[in-house]
Amino acid sequence: MHIGRSYQLKEFLVWTRRIIYWVLVIGAAPTLLYQGLGLKWLAIPWTVVALLGTATAFIVGFKNTQTYNRTWEARQIWGSILNSSRTWGTMSRDFLRKNPQKTQELVYRHFAWLTALRYQMREPRAWENSSNRSNEEYKKFYTIPERESSLETELAKYIPAEELTYILSTKNRAVHLMSLQSKTLGDLFEQKELDSYQFVEMERIVKDFYDHQGKSERIKNFPYPRQFATINGFFIKLFCFLLPFGLLKEFDKLNESVEGIMKGNMVWMVIPFSVLISWVYTSLEVVGESTENPFEGSANDVPISQMSRTIEIDLREMLGETDLPPALQPKNNIIL
Amino acid sequence: MHIGRSYQLKEFLVWTRRIIYWVLVIGAAPTLLYQGLGLKWLAIPWTVVALLGTATAFIVGFKNTQTYNRTWEARQIWGSILNSSRTWGTMSRDFLRKNPQKTQELVYRHFAWLTALRYQMREPRAWENSSNRSNEEYKKFYTIPERESSLETELAKYIPAEELTYILSTKNRAVHLMSLQSKTLGDLFEQKELDSYQFVEMERIVKDFYDHQGKSERIKNFPYPRQFATINGFFIKLFCFLLPFGLLKEFDKLNESVEGIMKGNMVWMVIPFSVLISWVYTSLEVVGESTENPFEGSANDVPISQMSRTIEIDLREMLGETDLPPALQPKNNIIL
Amino acid sequence: MHIGRSYQLKEFLVWTRRIIYWVLVIGAAPTLLYQGLGLKWLAIPWTVVALLGTATAFIVGFKNTQTYNRTWEARQIWGSILNSSRTWGTMSRDFLRKNPQKTQELVYRHFAWLTALRYQMREPRAWENSSNRSNEEYKKFYTIPERESSLETELAKYIPAEELTYILSTKNRAVHLMSLQSKTLGDLFEQKELDSYQFVEMERIVKDFYDHQGKSERIKNFPYPRQFATINGFFIKLFCFLLPFGLLKEFDKLNESVEGIMKGNMVWMVIPFSVLISWVYTSLEVVGESTENPFEGSANDVPISQMSRTIEIDLREMLGETDLPPALQPKNNIIL
Amino acid sequence: MHIGRSYQLKEFLVWTRRIIYWVLVIGAAPTLLYQGLGLKWLAIPWTVVALLGTATAFIVGFKNTQTYNRTWEARQIWGSILNSSRTWGTMSRDFLRKNPQKTQELVYRHFAWLTALRYQMREPRAWENSSNRSNEEYKKFYTIPERESSLETELAKYIPAEELTYILSTKNRAVHLMSLQSKTLGDLFEQKELDSYQFVEMERIVKDFYDHQGKSERIKNFPYPRQFATINGFFIKLFCFLLPFGLLKEFDKLNESVEGIMKGNMVWMVIPFSVLISWVYTSLEVVGESTENPFEGSANDVPISQMSRTIEIDLREMLGETDLPPALQPKNNIIL
Amino acid sequence: MHIGRSYQLKEFLVWTRRIIYWVLVIGAAPTLLYQGLGLKWLAIPWTVVALLGTATAFIVGFKNTQTYNRTWEARQIWGSILNSSRTWGTMSRDFLRKNPQKTQELVYRHFAWLTALRYQMREPRAWENSSNRSNEEYKKFYTIPERESSLETELAKYIPAEELTYILSTKNRAVHLMSLQSKTLGDLFEQKELDSYQFVEMERIVKDFYDHQGKSERIKNFPYPRQFATINGFFIKLFCFLLPFGLLKEFDKLNESVEGIMKGNMVWMVIPFSVLISWVYTSLEVVGESTENPFEGSANDVPISQMSRTIEIDLREMLGETDLPPALQPKNNIIL
Incomplete structure (x- = not known):
């Protein structure tokens, strides 16, 4: 997530320079x-171009609405994880007054679950865009915590070695940590440390975590439907391709009313204007695309590493710990 | 579901070639x-054409929003089935500590319910599109697990013969498995193996499964309203039919400013351009149509067979089984 | 609900023929x-016409979105009724093991509630469209079960005579059946046949049924706001009225480039084209209107009679009955 | 709420006549x-005008979507009040078998709560439109029950004098009735007339009523954001102001092809057409505005007085009362 | 929140005067x-400009929909806080009949939680707009309660000194107050002052408060995605920049039909019209922007200070207190 005021025009131009080259050629x-x-x-x-332009605006608008919704829902889900985690912390503490060690076990295993889940979320998928050349290049400006350290190392901080071995042997680690x-x-x-009522109440929170995890996996594993992505791509490419052909005549007509050195040369203006328009349309599409998958390790990701750390700090403070890990810090205004 | 980067232009052209022939003729x-x-x-x-074109873009946009929502909701429902299933697994195990056999019975019958449900979901409906010639053709590229093996064979893996006979005699098998x-x-x-509180809690999960099943049946049995589908079809056909007539004059005017061999022949350009525009509009409509029914066995289906298998793996692992069935694999990037 | 592939152009033309006469005159x-x-x-x-045409497209689009949502929500509500009914069936059976007669009483009275509710839903309202001449005509193609047999007759199948007398004396029968x-x-x-916990749990399902009934009544009793319906009607009529005036000049200009018999006569083409465009716009509006009220007994209704029958079949099977009523069958692809 | 087929063109013209005078002048x-x-x-x-016209259509469309949503949500909230009230009635009766007097107290105080809430909802707010001259005029066609009789008189029907005195002394009467x-x-x-489980269950219904009341207050107290309302107003006024200037040239051009008495006089047509278009745009805006605040005592209000009466009838019937108040009747098709 | 009828044109012009200067120069x-x-x-x-104008209208419309949703959701969340607080008040009182001191402790600490939360919500963020020069200037017209008095002073009114010291030492004060x-x-x-059932029920309300707090933090900490904000800014600036260039020719053409002093001078009209159109487009964008962050201390904020005061009054009245704090009053129609 970018947490500054906005991206700079310059970094935007650098990021989209391959598009600019491309629309320059076709213009x-x-x-x-x-x-x-x-x-x-x-x-x-x-x-012809105007008709296509309106339809393209519709389509790009539709796509961006959906990609915005995906990112927003992803943030909602992780917000719910944060909320339920705080409840998990207080319940683990206040339902188990006589057994603080079990409280700690439940809370630390919860950190392990968060860790396993965020590692799963940051695994690559075929349809993701973070390995595009432009995005790959941009990665030097920020850090992806899940690529800095192995899952095993991170989990070892929270669960005993034996449990770690078992968990690493399972297919879906987060599921079995929660189990x-x-x-x-x-x-x-x-x-008899929990009565029936408290037991079922905490099982419900377990159910909530399964729900949150499943929803997070849904966003991760069910892409913006590929058939729509495909047709959108065709539309926008076709529009950018036809645009300069449509502009030729429009600028040529201007020659009539122009005098001096520009007379007869107005058509050359097609190049900057077709580049300009194609660039804004394509940029809009590309911005949508890089919002589509909120867990791909791109600069526009939902900051799940930071949120997991926030949970860890809040829950450790609840347990009365004072040696707290520091909050994650943004790098170049990007935090993941 | 297509899980690759995107469909190829080539396969798209092959898939829509009947449309191309058709718009070529009317162009x-x-x-x-x-x-x-x-x-x-x-x-x-x-x-006239421009006015109709804008209205058509509205209508197609409206339809695609709704079809997208249908597929997305279908995925949400099956995501909820996955989440509740994991809870079912842990509760069946941890509420019945002293009776692992009953745990297994509850979990295996759950697999049977999943199987019955996905077979019901993949039955054909009159309004579905997967039996269109283009879609029928495309089926050779992927596998529909529910058409490979009979329901009886599959159910027999999970429930005793007697129960199977009873279930096959009922109208809605999934309902009676849950019953x-x-x-x-x-x-x-x-x-007295469950106390009142635990009993009611598990009944609530049963209620959840009835909810998920009912929602899934709703998407299956209540199509995108036929009256809207009908009028949408009229709109788009009318637009494609009138488009070349509207373009004639526009291209004819270009003859004035053209010299050489093309002079007087610009009107022929109507053919490629009307084909191009009609094709993108119609393709958009067709893509929407093939997203409309997420359980019809098409390449754009929600992957309910794969998800059922994922649940089976997770729950068997929870029971401590190690001889797990393999995850379903995509064929040509398509997984169902 | 129409459950075929789509309406036929022919039946659509017959259904909208009054519109066609009307736009023919004003064209x-x-x-x-x-x-x-x-x-x-x-x-x-x-x-002037183009400006109005865009605004009209917006307005018709807005209306159709809302009417679609109304029908879809109606279907969701009745889907929830179906889901809760299945839960009602299993709970009535499994909470009352020792008293199968009470189970049957609870389940049969539930059928009575469904019957009372669907009769209430199919009562006419001033703003509904099913008594328009076109819709009235179309009714010969299908059957409305609630108009075939009286409520009293139907209820008598499920509840004792004394209870029937009381229920018929109340204002809102469904409310008092649930009471x-x-x-x-x-x-x-x-x-003591139910413990406190089970009692409250079943009271919650009663609460759910009150919620579903109330939501169903909301759709029935709160129309698409009349002020919007009114202004929409003005817009579309104004557009259709002005359209031919706007086309006159456009077709007249074509005379310049036309030779032969058509020269000077191009203006006559205004008639078919204004009819065509007015017809698609008006049809769109009319389709929206006939989707607006999903319980009016029109061909586009949510099939609540069929769904009630499905529930009856499922629940009777749960009670172990084998003499089941048949599923309702569509007539000319229409099922209510 | 208007419960007829639609508003009449005539009453609409009378209602918007001030707008017509105004757009006539600027045309x-x-x-x-x-x-x-x-x-x-x-x-x-x-x-210039066309560009602005499209943007204005967007903005008016956006506003009307939001105002529609506000009214629809208001109706949903009051629908929920109705549903929860029916549950309140059955629970008050069936949880307190041995104490029918307490049942009556709980049910009658509930009527008092409904009364206090609807009086609060119908208090005026600065941003409401019901005191506009056009709306004020229209009030002679219908009755606002909350303006016919004082709150004190109405509450006295349901609660003892002492309780009434206390309630009237509080800031938010509905809150303290529920308390x-x-x-x-x-x-x-x-x-010990309620066990712990029943007590908490009824407290939950109290919680539900607090939720419904709070949501109702939210719609009442949080207007459509004034900054959006302000900018919308500017847009539409600017459009109506510029429209006739933009039409001048368009109609002037028609003089070329006209013969006879109209030659040279086509520009006068600008007046009716600018009035017509400005009127439909402004009417659309005004219709949106009068849907914005669903509790202001306008003809388009959610009928909360009627719904409260319906609840009273249903609950009194549940208590076995036979001397029921009559349902509220519409006046000139308007019911509040 | 502005609670008057609407902003005045004059204050709007003053507020946007920097935009006007800017579009005047580029016009x-x-x-x-x-x-x-x-x-x-x-x-x-x-x-070229028209095409861009339509696309810009789409984009600004999209953004304003999302910003409206953010503010509306923020109001919903705080509405839920209000509702749950009232429930907290009645439960704290009626579950703890024998211990009114504990009731007061729970209620007063709740006020402390509200205070801590609203102070956290009003902290500045990098992407917020309230420190723009125009907004900074406007602040003299209203009061931000959280900037008038320190958190420590406010909290000291509700919790004992020792607790205050602990709370001020934590990272997220609201979380630990709730803990x-x-x-x-x-x-x-x-x-044994609460039975198991009541204890868990009140823990659920604690869970609700964690949910509300987390949702409120989500709106605060997750801005409208910066990549969308960036591209929107580019679009609108590009449009305003190109607009006067596009108008030149359009107004120049008018010279043909004009006589007298204006002949040859029509182009000068480009300046007022490009300013006018650019101003409405940019104002729309700016209005959206100042709705984006509902907790930034701007005139369009959700009035969380006022709502917290309302809760305090309601709950103190429930406890039987009569020395109530006054409701917060708007200043120049603005209340926060």
């Missing part, structure tokens, strides 16, 4: 052929 | 009559 | 005056 | 100056 | 060069 080619070689028949009526929480609750109920 | 016919036979009165004002779960819970309560 | 009149009597000053600038359910639960609690 | 003034005094430079390019309900429940629990 | 410059220096080639086709509530509940359960 310059027809202009050269039309003006340089005199192929006047290359011009197409503006009406161990339920097992511990079952033990506490058997040993 | 070529008026052009031939206008240019070839000189029927100049066939041209209609572009303004058997409730019966088992009632038995456990009678035998 | 032909100005054309006759302009071309026949030479009243050239009747033409108005296309720009009787709660009374029965209170009796069962007093007689 | 006539530039036309007179242009045509009468020959100030040809007053004409502005249509393109008394909780107090009575606490008494009943202390006296 | 005047090309006009001077075109008309004054005769650089006719500066004109660009209107079509103390849970601790007190745990004590009461240990001392």
Whole structure:
């Protein structure tokens, strides 16, 4: 997540420079052929382009609404994880007054669950964009905590070695960490440290965590439907391709009212203007695309590492610990 | 679900080739009559087409929003099934410490319920599109697990023969499998293996499963309203039909400023451009249509077979089993 | 609900034929005056019509979104009724193991509640459209079960005569049938057949049914706000009225480039084109209108009679009955 | 709420006549100056107006979506009040079998709460529109029950004099009526007339009523944000002001192709057309505005008085009363 | 929140005067060069601007929808805080009949929690707009209670000194105040002043408060995504920059039909019209921006200080206190 005022125009231009090269070529080619070689028949009526332009605006708008919703929902889910975690902390403490060690076990295993979940969320998927050349390049400006240290090292801070070995052997680690929480609750109920009512209440929080995890996995594993992504891409490419052909005639007409050195040369203006318009349309699409997958390790990710750390600090303080880990800090205004 | 980066232009063109033939015909016919036979009165004002084009863009946009929502909701419902299933697994295990056999019965019957439900979801409906020729053709690229093996065979893996016979005799198998779960819970309560509080808590999860099943059936059985689908179809067909007539005059005007071999022949350009525009509009509609019904066995389905398998793996691991079935694998990037 | 592939163009044309007559008149009149009597000053600038056309598209789009939402919400509510009913069935059976007669009483009275509710839903309201001449005509193609048999007859199948007399004397029958359910639960609690926990749990399902009923009544009794419906109607009528005036000039201009018999006669084309465009806009509006009220007994209704029957079948099977009523069948692809 | 088929064109014209006078003036003034005094430079390019017209359509559309949502949410909240009230009725009766007097106290105090709440909802706010001259005028066609009789008189029907005195002394009467309900429940629990489980269950319904009341207060006290309302107003006024200037040239051009008495006089047509278009745009805005605040005592209000009466009838019938108050009746199709 | 009828045009103009200066410069410059220096080639086709104008309207519309949703959700969250607080008040009183001192402790600590939360919400963030020069200037018209008095002073009114010292030492004060509530509940359960069922019920309200707090923090800490804000800014600036260039030709054409002193001078009209249009577009964007962050201490904030005071009054009245603090009053129609 970018937490500054806004991206700078300069960094935006650098980030989208490959697009600019590309639209420059498709803007310059027809202009050269039309003006340089005199192929006047290359011009197409503006009406065709305008019709397509409106439809494209609809489509890009639709896509951006959905990608915005994906990111926003992802943030909501992790917000719910934060909220339920605070409840987990107080319940683990106040339902188990006589057994602070079990409280600590439940809370620390919760940190392990958060860790396993965020590592799973940051694994790559085929449809994600963070390995695009532009995005790959941009990664030097920030840090992805899940790529700095191994899952094993991180989990070892929270759970005993034996449990760690078991967890690493399972397919979905977060699921089985939470399953161990339920097992511990079952033990506490058997040993009458929790009454039936408290036991079921805490099982409900376990259920909540399964819900949050499942929702987070849904965003991760179910991309913006590929059929829509595909057709959107066609639309925008077609529009950018036809745009300069549509502009030729429009600028050519201006020659009539122009005098002096520019007379007869107005068509060259097609190049900057087609680049400008194609760039804003394509940038809009690209911005949407890089918001689509909120857990891909890009600069626009939901900051799940930071949130996990916040939870850790809050819960440790609840346990009365004073040696707290520091909050994660942004680098170049980017925090993950 | 397509889990690759995107569909290829080529496979898209092959898939939509029938549309292309069709728009080619309706684009070529008026052009031939206008240019070839000189029927100049066939041209209609572009303004008519532009007005219709904007309205069509609205309508297609509206439809695609709704079809997207249908698929997304379907995925949410099955995500909830996954989440509740994990809770079912932990509760079945941790509420019934002394009776692991009953735990297994509850968990295996749950697999049976998942199986019955996904078979019901993949049954054909009159309004579905997967039996269109284009979609039928495309089916050779992927596998629909529910068409590979019979329901009976699959259910037999999870429930005893007697129960299977009863279940196959009922109208809605999934409903009665879940009803058997409730019966088992009632038995456990009678035998004091569950206390009142735990019994009701598990009945609530049964209620959740009935909710998820009912929601899934709602998406399956209540199509995008046929009256809207009908009028949308009229709109788009009318637009594609009128488009070339509207373009005739626009391209004819270009003849004035063109020299050489193209002079007088600009009208022929109507054909490629009307095909292009009609194709993008129609493709958009068709993409929407093939997203409409997320359980029809098409390449864009919600992957309910894969998700059911994921649940099976997670729950068997919770029971301590180690001989786990493999995760389902995509074929040509398509997984169902 | 229409459960076929789509409405046929032919039946659509028949259904909207009154609209066609009407737009034909308002399209032909100005054309006759302009071309026949030479009243050239009747033409108005296309720009005025185009501006209005865009605004009208917005408004019709807005309305259709809301009417779609109303129908979809209605279906969700009845889906919830179905889900809660299945839970009601299992709970009535598994909480009352020792008293199958009470189980049957609770389940049969539930069928009575469903019956009373669907009869209430199908009563006419002033703002509904099913008594329009076009819709009235169309009713011969399908059956409305609530108009075939009286409420009294239907209720008598499920509840004793004395209870029936009382229920028929109340203002809102469904409310008081559900209130009787709660009374029965209170009796069962007093007689210790339900423990406190189970009693309250079933009272919650009663609460759910009150919620579902109330939501269903909300859709029924709170129409799409009349002030919006009114202004929408003005907009679309104004647009259709002005459209031919705006087209006159546009088609007249075509005369310049036309030769032969059509020269000077292009204005006559205003008639088919204004009819065509007015028809699609008006049809869109009319389709929206006939989706607005999902319980009015129209061909686009939510199929609450069919769903009630489905519930009856599922719950009777749960009670072990084998003499089940048949599922309702569509007539001409329409099922209510 | 208007419960007829639709508003009549005539009453709509009367209601908006001040707008019509106003747009007539701003339409006539530039036309007179242009045509009468020959100030040809007053004409502005249509393109400017068209651009603004599209943006205005967006903005008005946005506003109407939000105002529609506000009214619809208000109806949902009061629907929930109705649903929870029915549950309150059955629980008060069936949890307190041995103490029908307490049942009656709880139910009658609930009527008092409904009364206090609807009186609070119908108090005026600075941003409401019901005191506009047009709306004030229209009030003669219907009745606002909360303005017919004082709160004190109405409350006295339901609660004892002493309680009434206390309630009238509090800041938020509905809150403290509900607080008394909780107090009575606490008494009943202390006296063992409710067990712990039933007590907490009824406290939850109290919580629900606090939620419904708070949501209702939210709609009442948090207007459609004034900054949006302000900028919307500017937009629409600017558009209506510029519209006739933009039309001047468009109609002037028609003079070329017109013969006879109308030649040279086409510009006068600007007046009716600018009035027509300005009127539909402004009416749309005004309709939105009068939907914005669903509790202001306007003809488009959510009918909370009628709904409160419905609840009273249903709950009195549940208590076995037969001397029921009549349902509220609409006046001129308007019911509040 | 502004609680008057609307902002005045005058205060709006003053507030946006920097924008006006800016669009005046970019409107005047090309006009001077075109008309004054005769650089006719500066004109660009209107079509380019129109295309961009539509796309810009889409984008601004999208942004305003999201910013509206953020403010509305913020109000919903604080509405829920108000609702749950009233429940907290009645439960604290009616579950603890025998211990009014503990009731008061729970209620007063709740006021402390509200105070800590609203101070946290009003802390500045990098992306907020309230420190813009225009907004900073406007602050003299209203009061931000959280900037008038320190958190320590305010908290000291509600909690004992020792508790205050501890709370001020924690990272997230609101979290730990709520954690103390849970601790007190745990004590009461240990001392048998609450039974298990009541204890868990009140823990659930604690959970609700954690949820509300977390949601409030989500709105505060997760801005409208900076990548969207950035691209929106580019779009609108580009549009305003190109607009006067597009208008040059349009107004120049009007010279043909104008006589007298204005002949040849119509181009100067570009300046007022480009200022007008740029101003409405930019104002719309700026209004959206100042709605984006509902807790930044701007005139459009959700009135959380006022709401906290309302809660305090309601709850003190529930405790039977009569010496109530006064409701907060708006200043110049602004209340925070």
